[in-house]
Amino acid sequence: MNNEKLAGTQITKTIILFLIGSTMVIGTGVEAGRDMWISTLAATFLSLPVILIYCRIASLFPGKDLIEILELNFGKLIGRLLSIPFIWFAFHLAAIVLRNFGEFISTIALPETPKTVPMIIFAFICILAVKAGIETIGRCSQYFILLIAVEIIIVNMLNIPNMEIENLRPLMTLEASKYMQSIFTAFSFPFGETVIFLMLFSSVQKKNSVYKIFLSAIIIAGLIISFTTARNIMVLGPNTMEAMYFPSYSAISRVNIGNFLQRMEIVVTIAFLLAGFIKISVALLAATKGFARLFGFEDYAIWVVPIGLLMVNMSYLLYDDITEMFEWAQKIWPYYAFPFQVILPIGIWIALEVKRMLKEKKQQVEL
Amino acid sequence: MMISKVNKAVLAFLILVIMLTTGCWNYREVEQLAIVAGVALDKNEDGTLQVTVETVDIRGGTQGTYEPEYIEIEGESLFESNRRAIAIGGKRLYWSHAKAIILSKELAEEDISKYLDFLFRDQEAREDIWILVSKDSTAREVLQSTSKFKNIVAFEIDDTMRSQRSLSRFPNIELYEFFDRMFYTNVSPVLPAVCLEEQAGGAASKVGGTAIFKNNKLVGFLSEKETRNMLWLRDEVEGGFYVVDNVMGEGNRVTLEIHKSKSGIKPIIEDDVLKMKADIRIDVFIVEISGGVNVIENPGREILIKKATESIKADIMSTYKKVQDEYKADIFGFGREIDMHMPYVWNEIKNDWDERFQETELVLNADIRVNGTATTRLPLPKGEK
Numbered sequence: 001m002n003n004e005k006l007a008g009t010q011i012t013k014t015i016i017l018f019l020i021g022s023t024m025v026i027g028t029g030v031e032a033g034r035d036m037w038i039s040t041l042a043a044t045f046l047s048l049p050v051i052l053i054y055c056r057i058a059s060l061f062p063g064k065d066l067i068e069i070l071e072l073n074f075g076k077l078i079g080r081l082l083s084i085p086f087i088w089f090a091f092h093l094a095a096i097v098l099r100n101f102g103e104f105i106s107t108i109a110l111p112e113t114p115k116t117v118p119m120i121i122f123a124f125i126c127i128l129a130v131k132a133g134i135e136t137i138g139r140c141s142q143y144f145i146l147l148i149a150v151e152i153i154i155v156n157m158l159n160i161p162n163m164e165i166e167n168l169r170p171l172m173t174l175e176a177s178k179y180m181q182s183i184f185t186a187f188s189f190p191f192g193e194t195v196i197f198l199m200l201f202s203s204v205q206k207k208n209s210v211y212k213i214f215l216s217a218i219i220i221a222g223l224i225i226s227f228t229t230a231r232n233i234m235v236l237g238p239n240t241m242e243a244m245y246f247p248s249y250s251a252i253s254r255v256n257i258g259n260f261l262q263r264m265e266i267v268v269t270i271a272f273l274l275a276g277f278i279k280i281s282v283a284l285l286a287a288t289k290g291f292a293r294l295f296g297f298e299d300y301a302i303w304v305v306p307i308g309l310l311m312v313n314m315s316y317l318l319y320d321d322i323t324e325m326f327e328w329a330q331k332i333w334p335y336y337a338f339p340f341q342v343i344l345p346i347g348i349w350i351a352l353e354v355k356r357m358l359k360e361k362k363q364q365v366e367l
Numbered sequence: 368m369m370i371s372k373v374n375k376a377v378l379a380f381l382i383l384v385i386m387l388t389t390g391c392w393n394y395r396e397v398e399q400l401a402i403v404a405g406v407a408l409d410k411n412e413d414g415t416l417q418v419t420v421e422t423v424d425i426r427g428g429t430q431g432t433y434e435p436e437y438i439e440i441e442g443e444s445l446f447e448s449n450r451r452a453i454a455i456g457g458k459r460l461y462w463s464h465a466k467a468i469i470l471s472k473e474l475a476e477e478d479i480s481k482y483l484d485f486l487f488r489d490q491e492a493r494e495d496i497w498i499l500v501s502k503d504s505t506a507r508e509v510l511q512s513t514s515k516f517k518n519i520v521a522f523e524i525d526d527t528m529r530s531q532r533s534l535s536r537f538p539n540i541e542l543y544e545f546f547d548r549m550f551y552t553n554v555s556p557v558l559p560a561v562c563l564e565e566q567a568g569g570a571a572s573k574v575g576g577t578a579i580f581k582n583n584k585l586v587g588f589l590s591e592k593e594t595r596n597m598l599w600l601r602d603e604v605e606g607g608f609y610v611v612d613n614v615m616g617e618g619n620r621v622t623l624e625i626h627k628s629k630s631g632i633k634p635i636i637e638d639d640v641l642k643m644k645a646d647i648r649i650d651v652f653i654v655e656i657s658g659g660v661n662v663i664e665n666p667g668r669e670i671l672i673k674k675a676t677e678s679i680k681a682d683i684m685s686t687y688k689k690v691q692d693e694y695k696a697d698i699f700g701f702g703r704e705i706d707m708h709m710p711y712v713w714n715e716i717k718n719d720w721d722e723r724f725q726e727t728e729l730v731l732n733a734d735i736r737v738n739g740t741a742t743t744r745l746p747l748p749k750g751e752k
Contacts, residue, residue: 170710239550240543243487254543256495 008208010138013145014278015194015217016224020148021279022100023190023225025272027232027247030330032182034238035172037230039179043186044222050192050342051218053349058201058210060352065202067293070348073355080294082348087290089340090196091307094283095315096329098123101276102315103322108249108269120312122273122280127308129281130288131301134203137281144274151271152224155264156231158255163234188334190225191218192341199286245326248272284308401458404435405467405521407506408445408482410474415441416482418448419507420460421521435519437511445485462491466525468498469506469561475578475585480549487546496542497528500578502562502588509561513569520572524561527574535598535607535625536575536591553702553713553720555581555694557597560588581696589686596686599647599679600699600729602630609651611675614667619658619749621671623651626738634705634712635730641712641723643701644730649679653740659749663740676733687729697724 006014032039061069066086071079102119110118129137172179194214201210228248232241235251244250249272253265288307292300319325401422409417417439424436438455442448452460474482486496501509514520531539537559548556560576577589577597589597598604609623627650635644653671656662662671690698702720706713716723 166707169707170713173706173710173714236543237547237550240547243550 005205006134006138006203007205008213010142011197011200011204011208012213012217014138014141014282015197015214016221017141017145017148017275017278018197018282019190019194019217019221020224020228021190021275022097024228024248024275025104025246026100026326026329027229027241028189028225029182029186029229030242031178031185032174033178033242034168034233035174035179036182036241037168037226037233038172039182040186040229041222041226042179043183043191044218044226046183047187047191047218047222048215050187050345051194051214052211053345054195054198055211055214057345057349057352058198060356062206062210063202065200065289065293066198067290068202069352073352082344083290083294085340085344086196086199087287087294089337090199090283090290091287091311091314093193093196094126094280094287095311095318096333097276097280097283098126098311099315099318099325100329101273101280103325104246104249104269104272107245107322109266116312116316119315122277123308123312123315126277126280126284127304129277130285130308131304134200134285137278137285141278144278148271148275151268152228155252155255155268158257158261158264159231159235159251161257162251162254163231164237165234167234167237168230185330185334188337188341189329191222192337194218195341195345196283196286198345199290200282245322284311287311395459399458400461401436401438401452401456403460403462403465404519405469405510405524406465407469407471407501407510408474409471409505409507410477411441415443416445416448416474417441417507418445418452419510420452421510421519422458422460423464423519433518435514439507445482446489449485462489465496465521467521467528468496469509470498470500470558471506472501472503472585474506475500475580478583479580479585480583483546486542497524497559498540498542498545499524499559499561499574500585500588502560502576502578504563508570509563509572512563512572513566515566515571524572524574528559532605533607535595535604537594538577538598538601538603549583551703553697553706553717554700555579555696555698557698577698579690579694579696579698581694586694586696589690592682593686593689596683597690597698599628599630599683600632600645600687602632604628604630604649608654609675609679611671611678614662614671614674615660619656619660621653621657621660621662622655623675623737624654626650626652632699632701632704633708634701636709636712640728641705641716642728642730643699643704644732645683646732646734647679647683648734648736650736650738651675652738656746659746661746663744663746668737672735672737676735679733679735680731683731683733684729691725691727695721695725697721701727 029036029039029043057066057069061072064072067079067083070082073079074082098119101122102115105118106113106115129140204210204213232247232251235254236244236247241247249265249269252268253263255264256262284304284307288303289300291307292303297303319328402425403420404423405421407419409419411417418441420438420440422436422438424434426432426434438452440448440451440455442451449460468486470479470482483498510520512520514523517523517526528539531537538557540556540558545556545558548554557580558578559574560578561572561574563570564573575591575594577594578585579587579589595604595607604625605628607625609625611621611623613619614621629648631646633644635642653662661667690696697720701724702713702717705716
């Protein structure tokens with residue numbers, strides 16, 4: 001089970017779905033108001049240096065995942081200690097995204113059903129997927145992305161009559177600090193979250209270039225997110241969009257063609273849920289695999305159910321209500337995620353490069 | 368993979384469970400719901416909210432008919448009244464099909480955000496509801512007036528609002544647009560006004576005119592004609608008509624149907640003074656000529672165009688002046704135009720835009736083109752004296 005291999009295109013699609021998963025639902029980088037779409041676009045490209053560092057770490061040791069790399073280079077004890085933050089991050093992320101979707105379902109569709117019911121059902125499917133392994137998740141993404149692409153295209157075409165390009169103007173007139181903040185938020189959610197793919201790259205076929213996989217996924221997803229944000233602003237108006245918890249959902253609910261083709265938001269919700277399913281599954285898989293490796297288990301499968309159930313508990317305990325969730329996602333998450341997404345990877349990368357250089361020098365001396 | 372006997376049993380059990388135990392958590396039969404069509408909000412003398420709900424009573428049969436049923440509730444907030452309605456008649460109000468909310472004038476003169484927040488927030492209330500302000504009667508009287516074609520007043524108001532483009536006598540403001548405008552500091556939102564008009568069979572509701580809001584408070588109304596002038600400055604005229612009197616000599620009248628209208632509005636700076644420039648291009652048809660005046664052939668047509676241009680310009684100018692002087696509210700969205708076209712200028716003036724708006728000059732150009740005269744080439748001749 002640990003020897004599964006994924007084709008490059010499959011993991012690219014998985015990363016794309018992972019990135020758009022909850023971002024399409026709750027939006028990111030609200031600080032920049034009507035220029036949000038510019039700052040998400042900027043965040044896409046400004047996140048590339050950090051993403052390149054992830055790629056470099058992965059490509060230095062092809063076929064190995066982060067925890068193996070750490071153990072190999074820093075010894076068993078330090079390597080394992082260093083991997084604990086990443087495992088925690090993946091686990092925490094899975095719980096947060098599960099809660100995002102729980103709140104989403106409970107707010108828009110099932111306000112009188114306890115949140116735990118949809119969350120448990122959702123988590124159950126994710127546990128099944130993780131048990132089935134990354135290959136299954138990869139193949140799911142391959143089909144889901146088609147469905148989602150078709151839905152995005154159709155819904156946006158139907159929404160064209162509601163779009164007012166005036167809502168985007170004037171461009172870039174806010175204070176610079178707002179843009180910085182917005183870019184920072186958009187970097188930490190969702191682009192920086194891809195750090196957990198470092199824990200899964202052992203499953204990618206060796207012949208595929210990590211750089212190609214990662215960069216193309218980031219750029220495609222970034223364009224989709226930025227376009228979706230622009231659409232939301234055009235349809236809803238910048239003020240309403242800031243006021244909405246789930247702007248994409250609200251924007252799609254405006255579709256009304258001749259009083260006949262309307263109330264499509266539920267159909268699109270399914271697309272959101274598919275992407276969310278991929279995101280939670282990937283995060284849960286990374287957490288489980290890391291956990292199993294940490295304690296030296298060959299097979300991670302037996303840990304999926306307990307960790308998955310823990311995830312449900314965790315996501316239930318995370319926040320008191322939806323207002324707290326959004327406040328946390330906007331104000332605390334970027335700073336909380338920064339060490340996991342930037343500081344630790346950069347530290348590890350520098351250490352790896354230094355070690356490699358020392359090794360080469362040593363070899364030269366020996367020659 | 369082989370399915371073992373145990374697994375088969377488990378599978379059968381699961382299928383049974385799924386088939387036997389599914390159902391909705393909080394299933395509501397349609398008979399248990401009162402479908403809200405329209406809502407009227409009034410203010411009682413003691414300050415409480417008087418809510419009148421027009422619900423649709425669907426009667427089955429081969430030809431389903433629907434009749435209005437009114438529920439009147441007193442309460443402090445809209446949601447409270449919404450739930451108190453259960454105690455009267457025993458049904459829960461269902462908001463997804465609501466079409467119109469009518470606010471009374473007294474209520475609109477207070478801060479309207481107090482009453483509309485529920486609609487902005489609730490997930491059952493969809494955003495294709497129209498809000499109207501009742502001009503001279505209570506909102507409840509409007510909602511309970513006689514209906515002409517559809518039995519339900521709110522549905523008729525919905526139909527009227529949807530045909531706005533061929534009338535241009537009230538603004539067509541959708542709920543979400545109004546909400547979005549409420550957030551802007553540089554736009555004063557407007558809403559359509561509604562009043563009662565005596566018809567055979569009783570007073571019927573009539574949508575016409577504009578209610579002007581400033582800082583969420585109603586400050587005044589525009590008449591139907593003024594509304595059209597205002598719509599020209601907002602680039603929202605899509606149809607309608609225009610009557611020109613005394614084109615050549617006395618006692619004649621030409622009615623023009625507006626086919627297309629496009630207003631280009633942008634701020635300009637002339638001699639260091641910020642002005643608004645409006646270029647309005649109107650395509651019209653000559654649809655009715657009375658008084659036998661030949662405006663189809665030249666020189667009559669030239670004269671008509673000139674006269675109509677001047678008349679439209681004068682009309683728009685007078686409405687603009689009235690809004691500037693009387694209401695002091697930027698309902699045309701000029702502040703936003705400046706923000707869009709000259710963001711740096713706007714940043715300097717945005718804090719005292721309120722005063723500046725009253726002094727901002729409007730440079731107006733109108734360009735009228737006659738596109739056709741329906742099916743005839745000549746007017747009916749005028750009777751000899």
